[in-house]
Every structure is written in structure tokens, then in C-alpha cells.
Amino acid sequence: MNLQEILSKVDHTLLSQTATFDDIKIICDDAVKYSTASVCIPPCYVFDAKNYTEDRMKICTVIGFPNGYNDTETKKFETSSALKSGADEIDMVINIGALKDKKYDYILKEIAEIKGICGEKILKIIIETCLLTEEEKIKMCEIVSKSGADFIKTSTGFSTSGATFEDIKLFKKYVSPSVKIKAAGGIKTLEDAEKFINLGASRLGTSRIVKIVKDMQSADNGGR
Numbered sequence: 001m002n003l004q005e006i007l008s009k010v011d012h013t014l015l016s017q018t019a020t021f022d023d024i025k026i027i028c029d030d031a032v033k034y035s036t037a038s039v040c041i042p043p044c045y046v047f048d049a050k051n052y053t054e055d056r057m058k059i060c061t062v063i064g065f066p067n068g069y070n071d072t073e074t075k076k077f078e079t080s081s082a083l084k085s086g087a088d089e090i091d092m093v094i095n096i097g098a099l100k101d102k103k104y105d106y107i108l109k110e111i112a113e114i115k116g117i118c119g120e121k122i123l124k125i126i127i128e129t130c131l132l133t134e135e136e137k138i139k140m141c142e143i144v145s146k147s148g149a150d151f152i153k154t155s156t157g158f159s160t161s162g163a164t165f166e167d168i169k170l171f172k173k174y175v176s177p178s179v180k181i182k183a184a185g186g187i188k189t190l191e192d193a194e195k196f197i198n199l200g201a202s203r204l205g206t207s208r209i210v211k212i213v214k215d216m217q218s219a220d221n222g223g224r
Contacts (some may be wrong), residue, residue, distance in 0.1 A: 001194050003213060004035065009197060011060055011089075011182070011205045013040040015157065024049055030210050032056045037203060038089055043082050050086030060089035060122075063114070066158035068093030068128070072110045079117045089122040090114070091153060091182075091205075096128055099136055104143060111147035124151035124182050124203070130161040137167065138174050145176035151203065155185035162186030165199055172200035 012031040014023060024045045031039045038058035041049055046061050053059065063078045064070045070078070079090055092114055098106050115123050125147070127140045144152045152175055154163040162185020171181045183196040184205025193209055 001197065003190075006190060006193050006197065006204075006209065007034045007036050007213065009202060009204050010034075010036040010193075010209050011038045011040040011184075011203055012036040012210050013157070013184070013205050013207050015040065015042060015062065015065070019045075021045060021048055025052055027207070027210075028053050028057070030214070034210055034213060036210065040089075040091065040205060043078065043085070043087075046082055046087050047085040058088040059086060060091060060124075061087045062126075062156075063090055063092040064095075065091075065093055065126075066156040068095050068126070069097060072113060075110065075114060076117060079114050083118065083121060087121070089124065090118055091124040091126055093126045093128065093156060094140070096131055099127075099132070099140065104139065107140075108143050108147055111144065111149050115148040115150075122151065123149045124153045125149045126153045126156055126184075128156060128159055129154045129164070129167045130159050134170070137170055141171060141174035141179075145179050149179065151180045151182045153182035153184055153203075153205065155205075157185035157205065159185075163196065163201075165195060168196055168199040168201055 012027050014027045024041055027039050038060040040060040043061045050059050061082045064075045125144050154167050163183035180202040181200050182203035183201040187204055187206040188208055193204055
């Protein structure tokens, strides 16, 4: 797998609480240069990033982030606002407590309502795998498959751990063929990125892959 194939599946991500718009402009520039799938950025920067990039790339943002326990009406408002600001893709965190309480209908309804707002825009559902049992992960594969969402996503990157190969294998086994998979959190090497893709991930949420490629190119140019 060549570098561009990997980069084309990367949601180049910056969700740090201390991120400034100058930081966001840098990752937008990198995303355009390296033809990543999107940039994934905080909602407050979507409008300015959309104007800055002038539709040269997709803008992704996060909803109910990172804990997922906003009520549904709040998530719906966040989604509508993000789309109005110019977001092309939405990554939403599920209500993990509701899953633990087995409120499956609540979770399904929430996802379906958010997808209804998104329409043809891509919706990715973050289930925070590191906090779930295997049974809960399988149940979420079933719920996401029924919901109309476009992707199931492993992690926020803000909890106890990120994506694992085992979780991608599980997703691939249990989600509907219509649901794509995003691995996010802790993807540190090109080798790991390629393995996640080979296991079934269509997207990778990471900040490191572009940095690795930039460092490789810098080394090839003698550090210039």
C-alpha cells in the first residue's frame, strides 16, 4: 500500500483544548497538500476553516464530544449548527451510560435523528470501545447498522485508550456491509495504519500519520 492510499483515508485530526486557529490553519494546509480525507476539528473553528480552505477539502467536526452524555436535543442543535457553519462530516459520541443501562431504543432513536439532520452528509458514530464490554460493542454494531449512520468509530482519543486491531476485526464481523469503519486514537505508525486499513477500516482518525510523512520528506530533503 503506497503512502497516498493511506493518506487518502486519514481524517487529519486536531481536537486539543488549547488548539488555536493558527494551529487549525496548519493542519488544513497539510490536509490539502497531502490529500487527506478530511480535517477533524473543534466545532468552533468550522466556519473559519471552511472559509479558509475554500472547499479544497472536507471539514469534519465532533458532536457530544468527548463524553457523549449531552441530551439528544443538545446534540441535534450542535449538529445543525455545525452543518450550517459548513461541516461536511459529523462524528458523534453515543451516550455510553444509556448503553450501560441497556436503553437501546434511546440510542437508536438519537442516532437516527442526528442522521436525519445530516441527510447526505456523512455521520460517524463514536462508541468509545475502551469503555465497553464485547457484548456492548456487538450491540452497538447492531444499533449503528439499523440507524442509517455511515460509519462506526472506535474512539474519541480522550479516554483510556484508542483503536485496537481486535475492535476493527469485531466491527468487520458484526456491522452491516453498508456501515464503514473508522479507527481512531493511538495510531502511531504507518505500519499500524496499513494494518487497520487491511482489517477493514475505511478511515483513520489521527494526527500522527501526516507528521510522519512530513518528517520522512524532510529527511529526504536533508532536513530542509
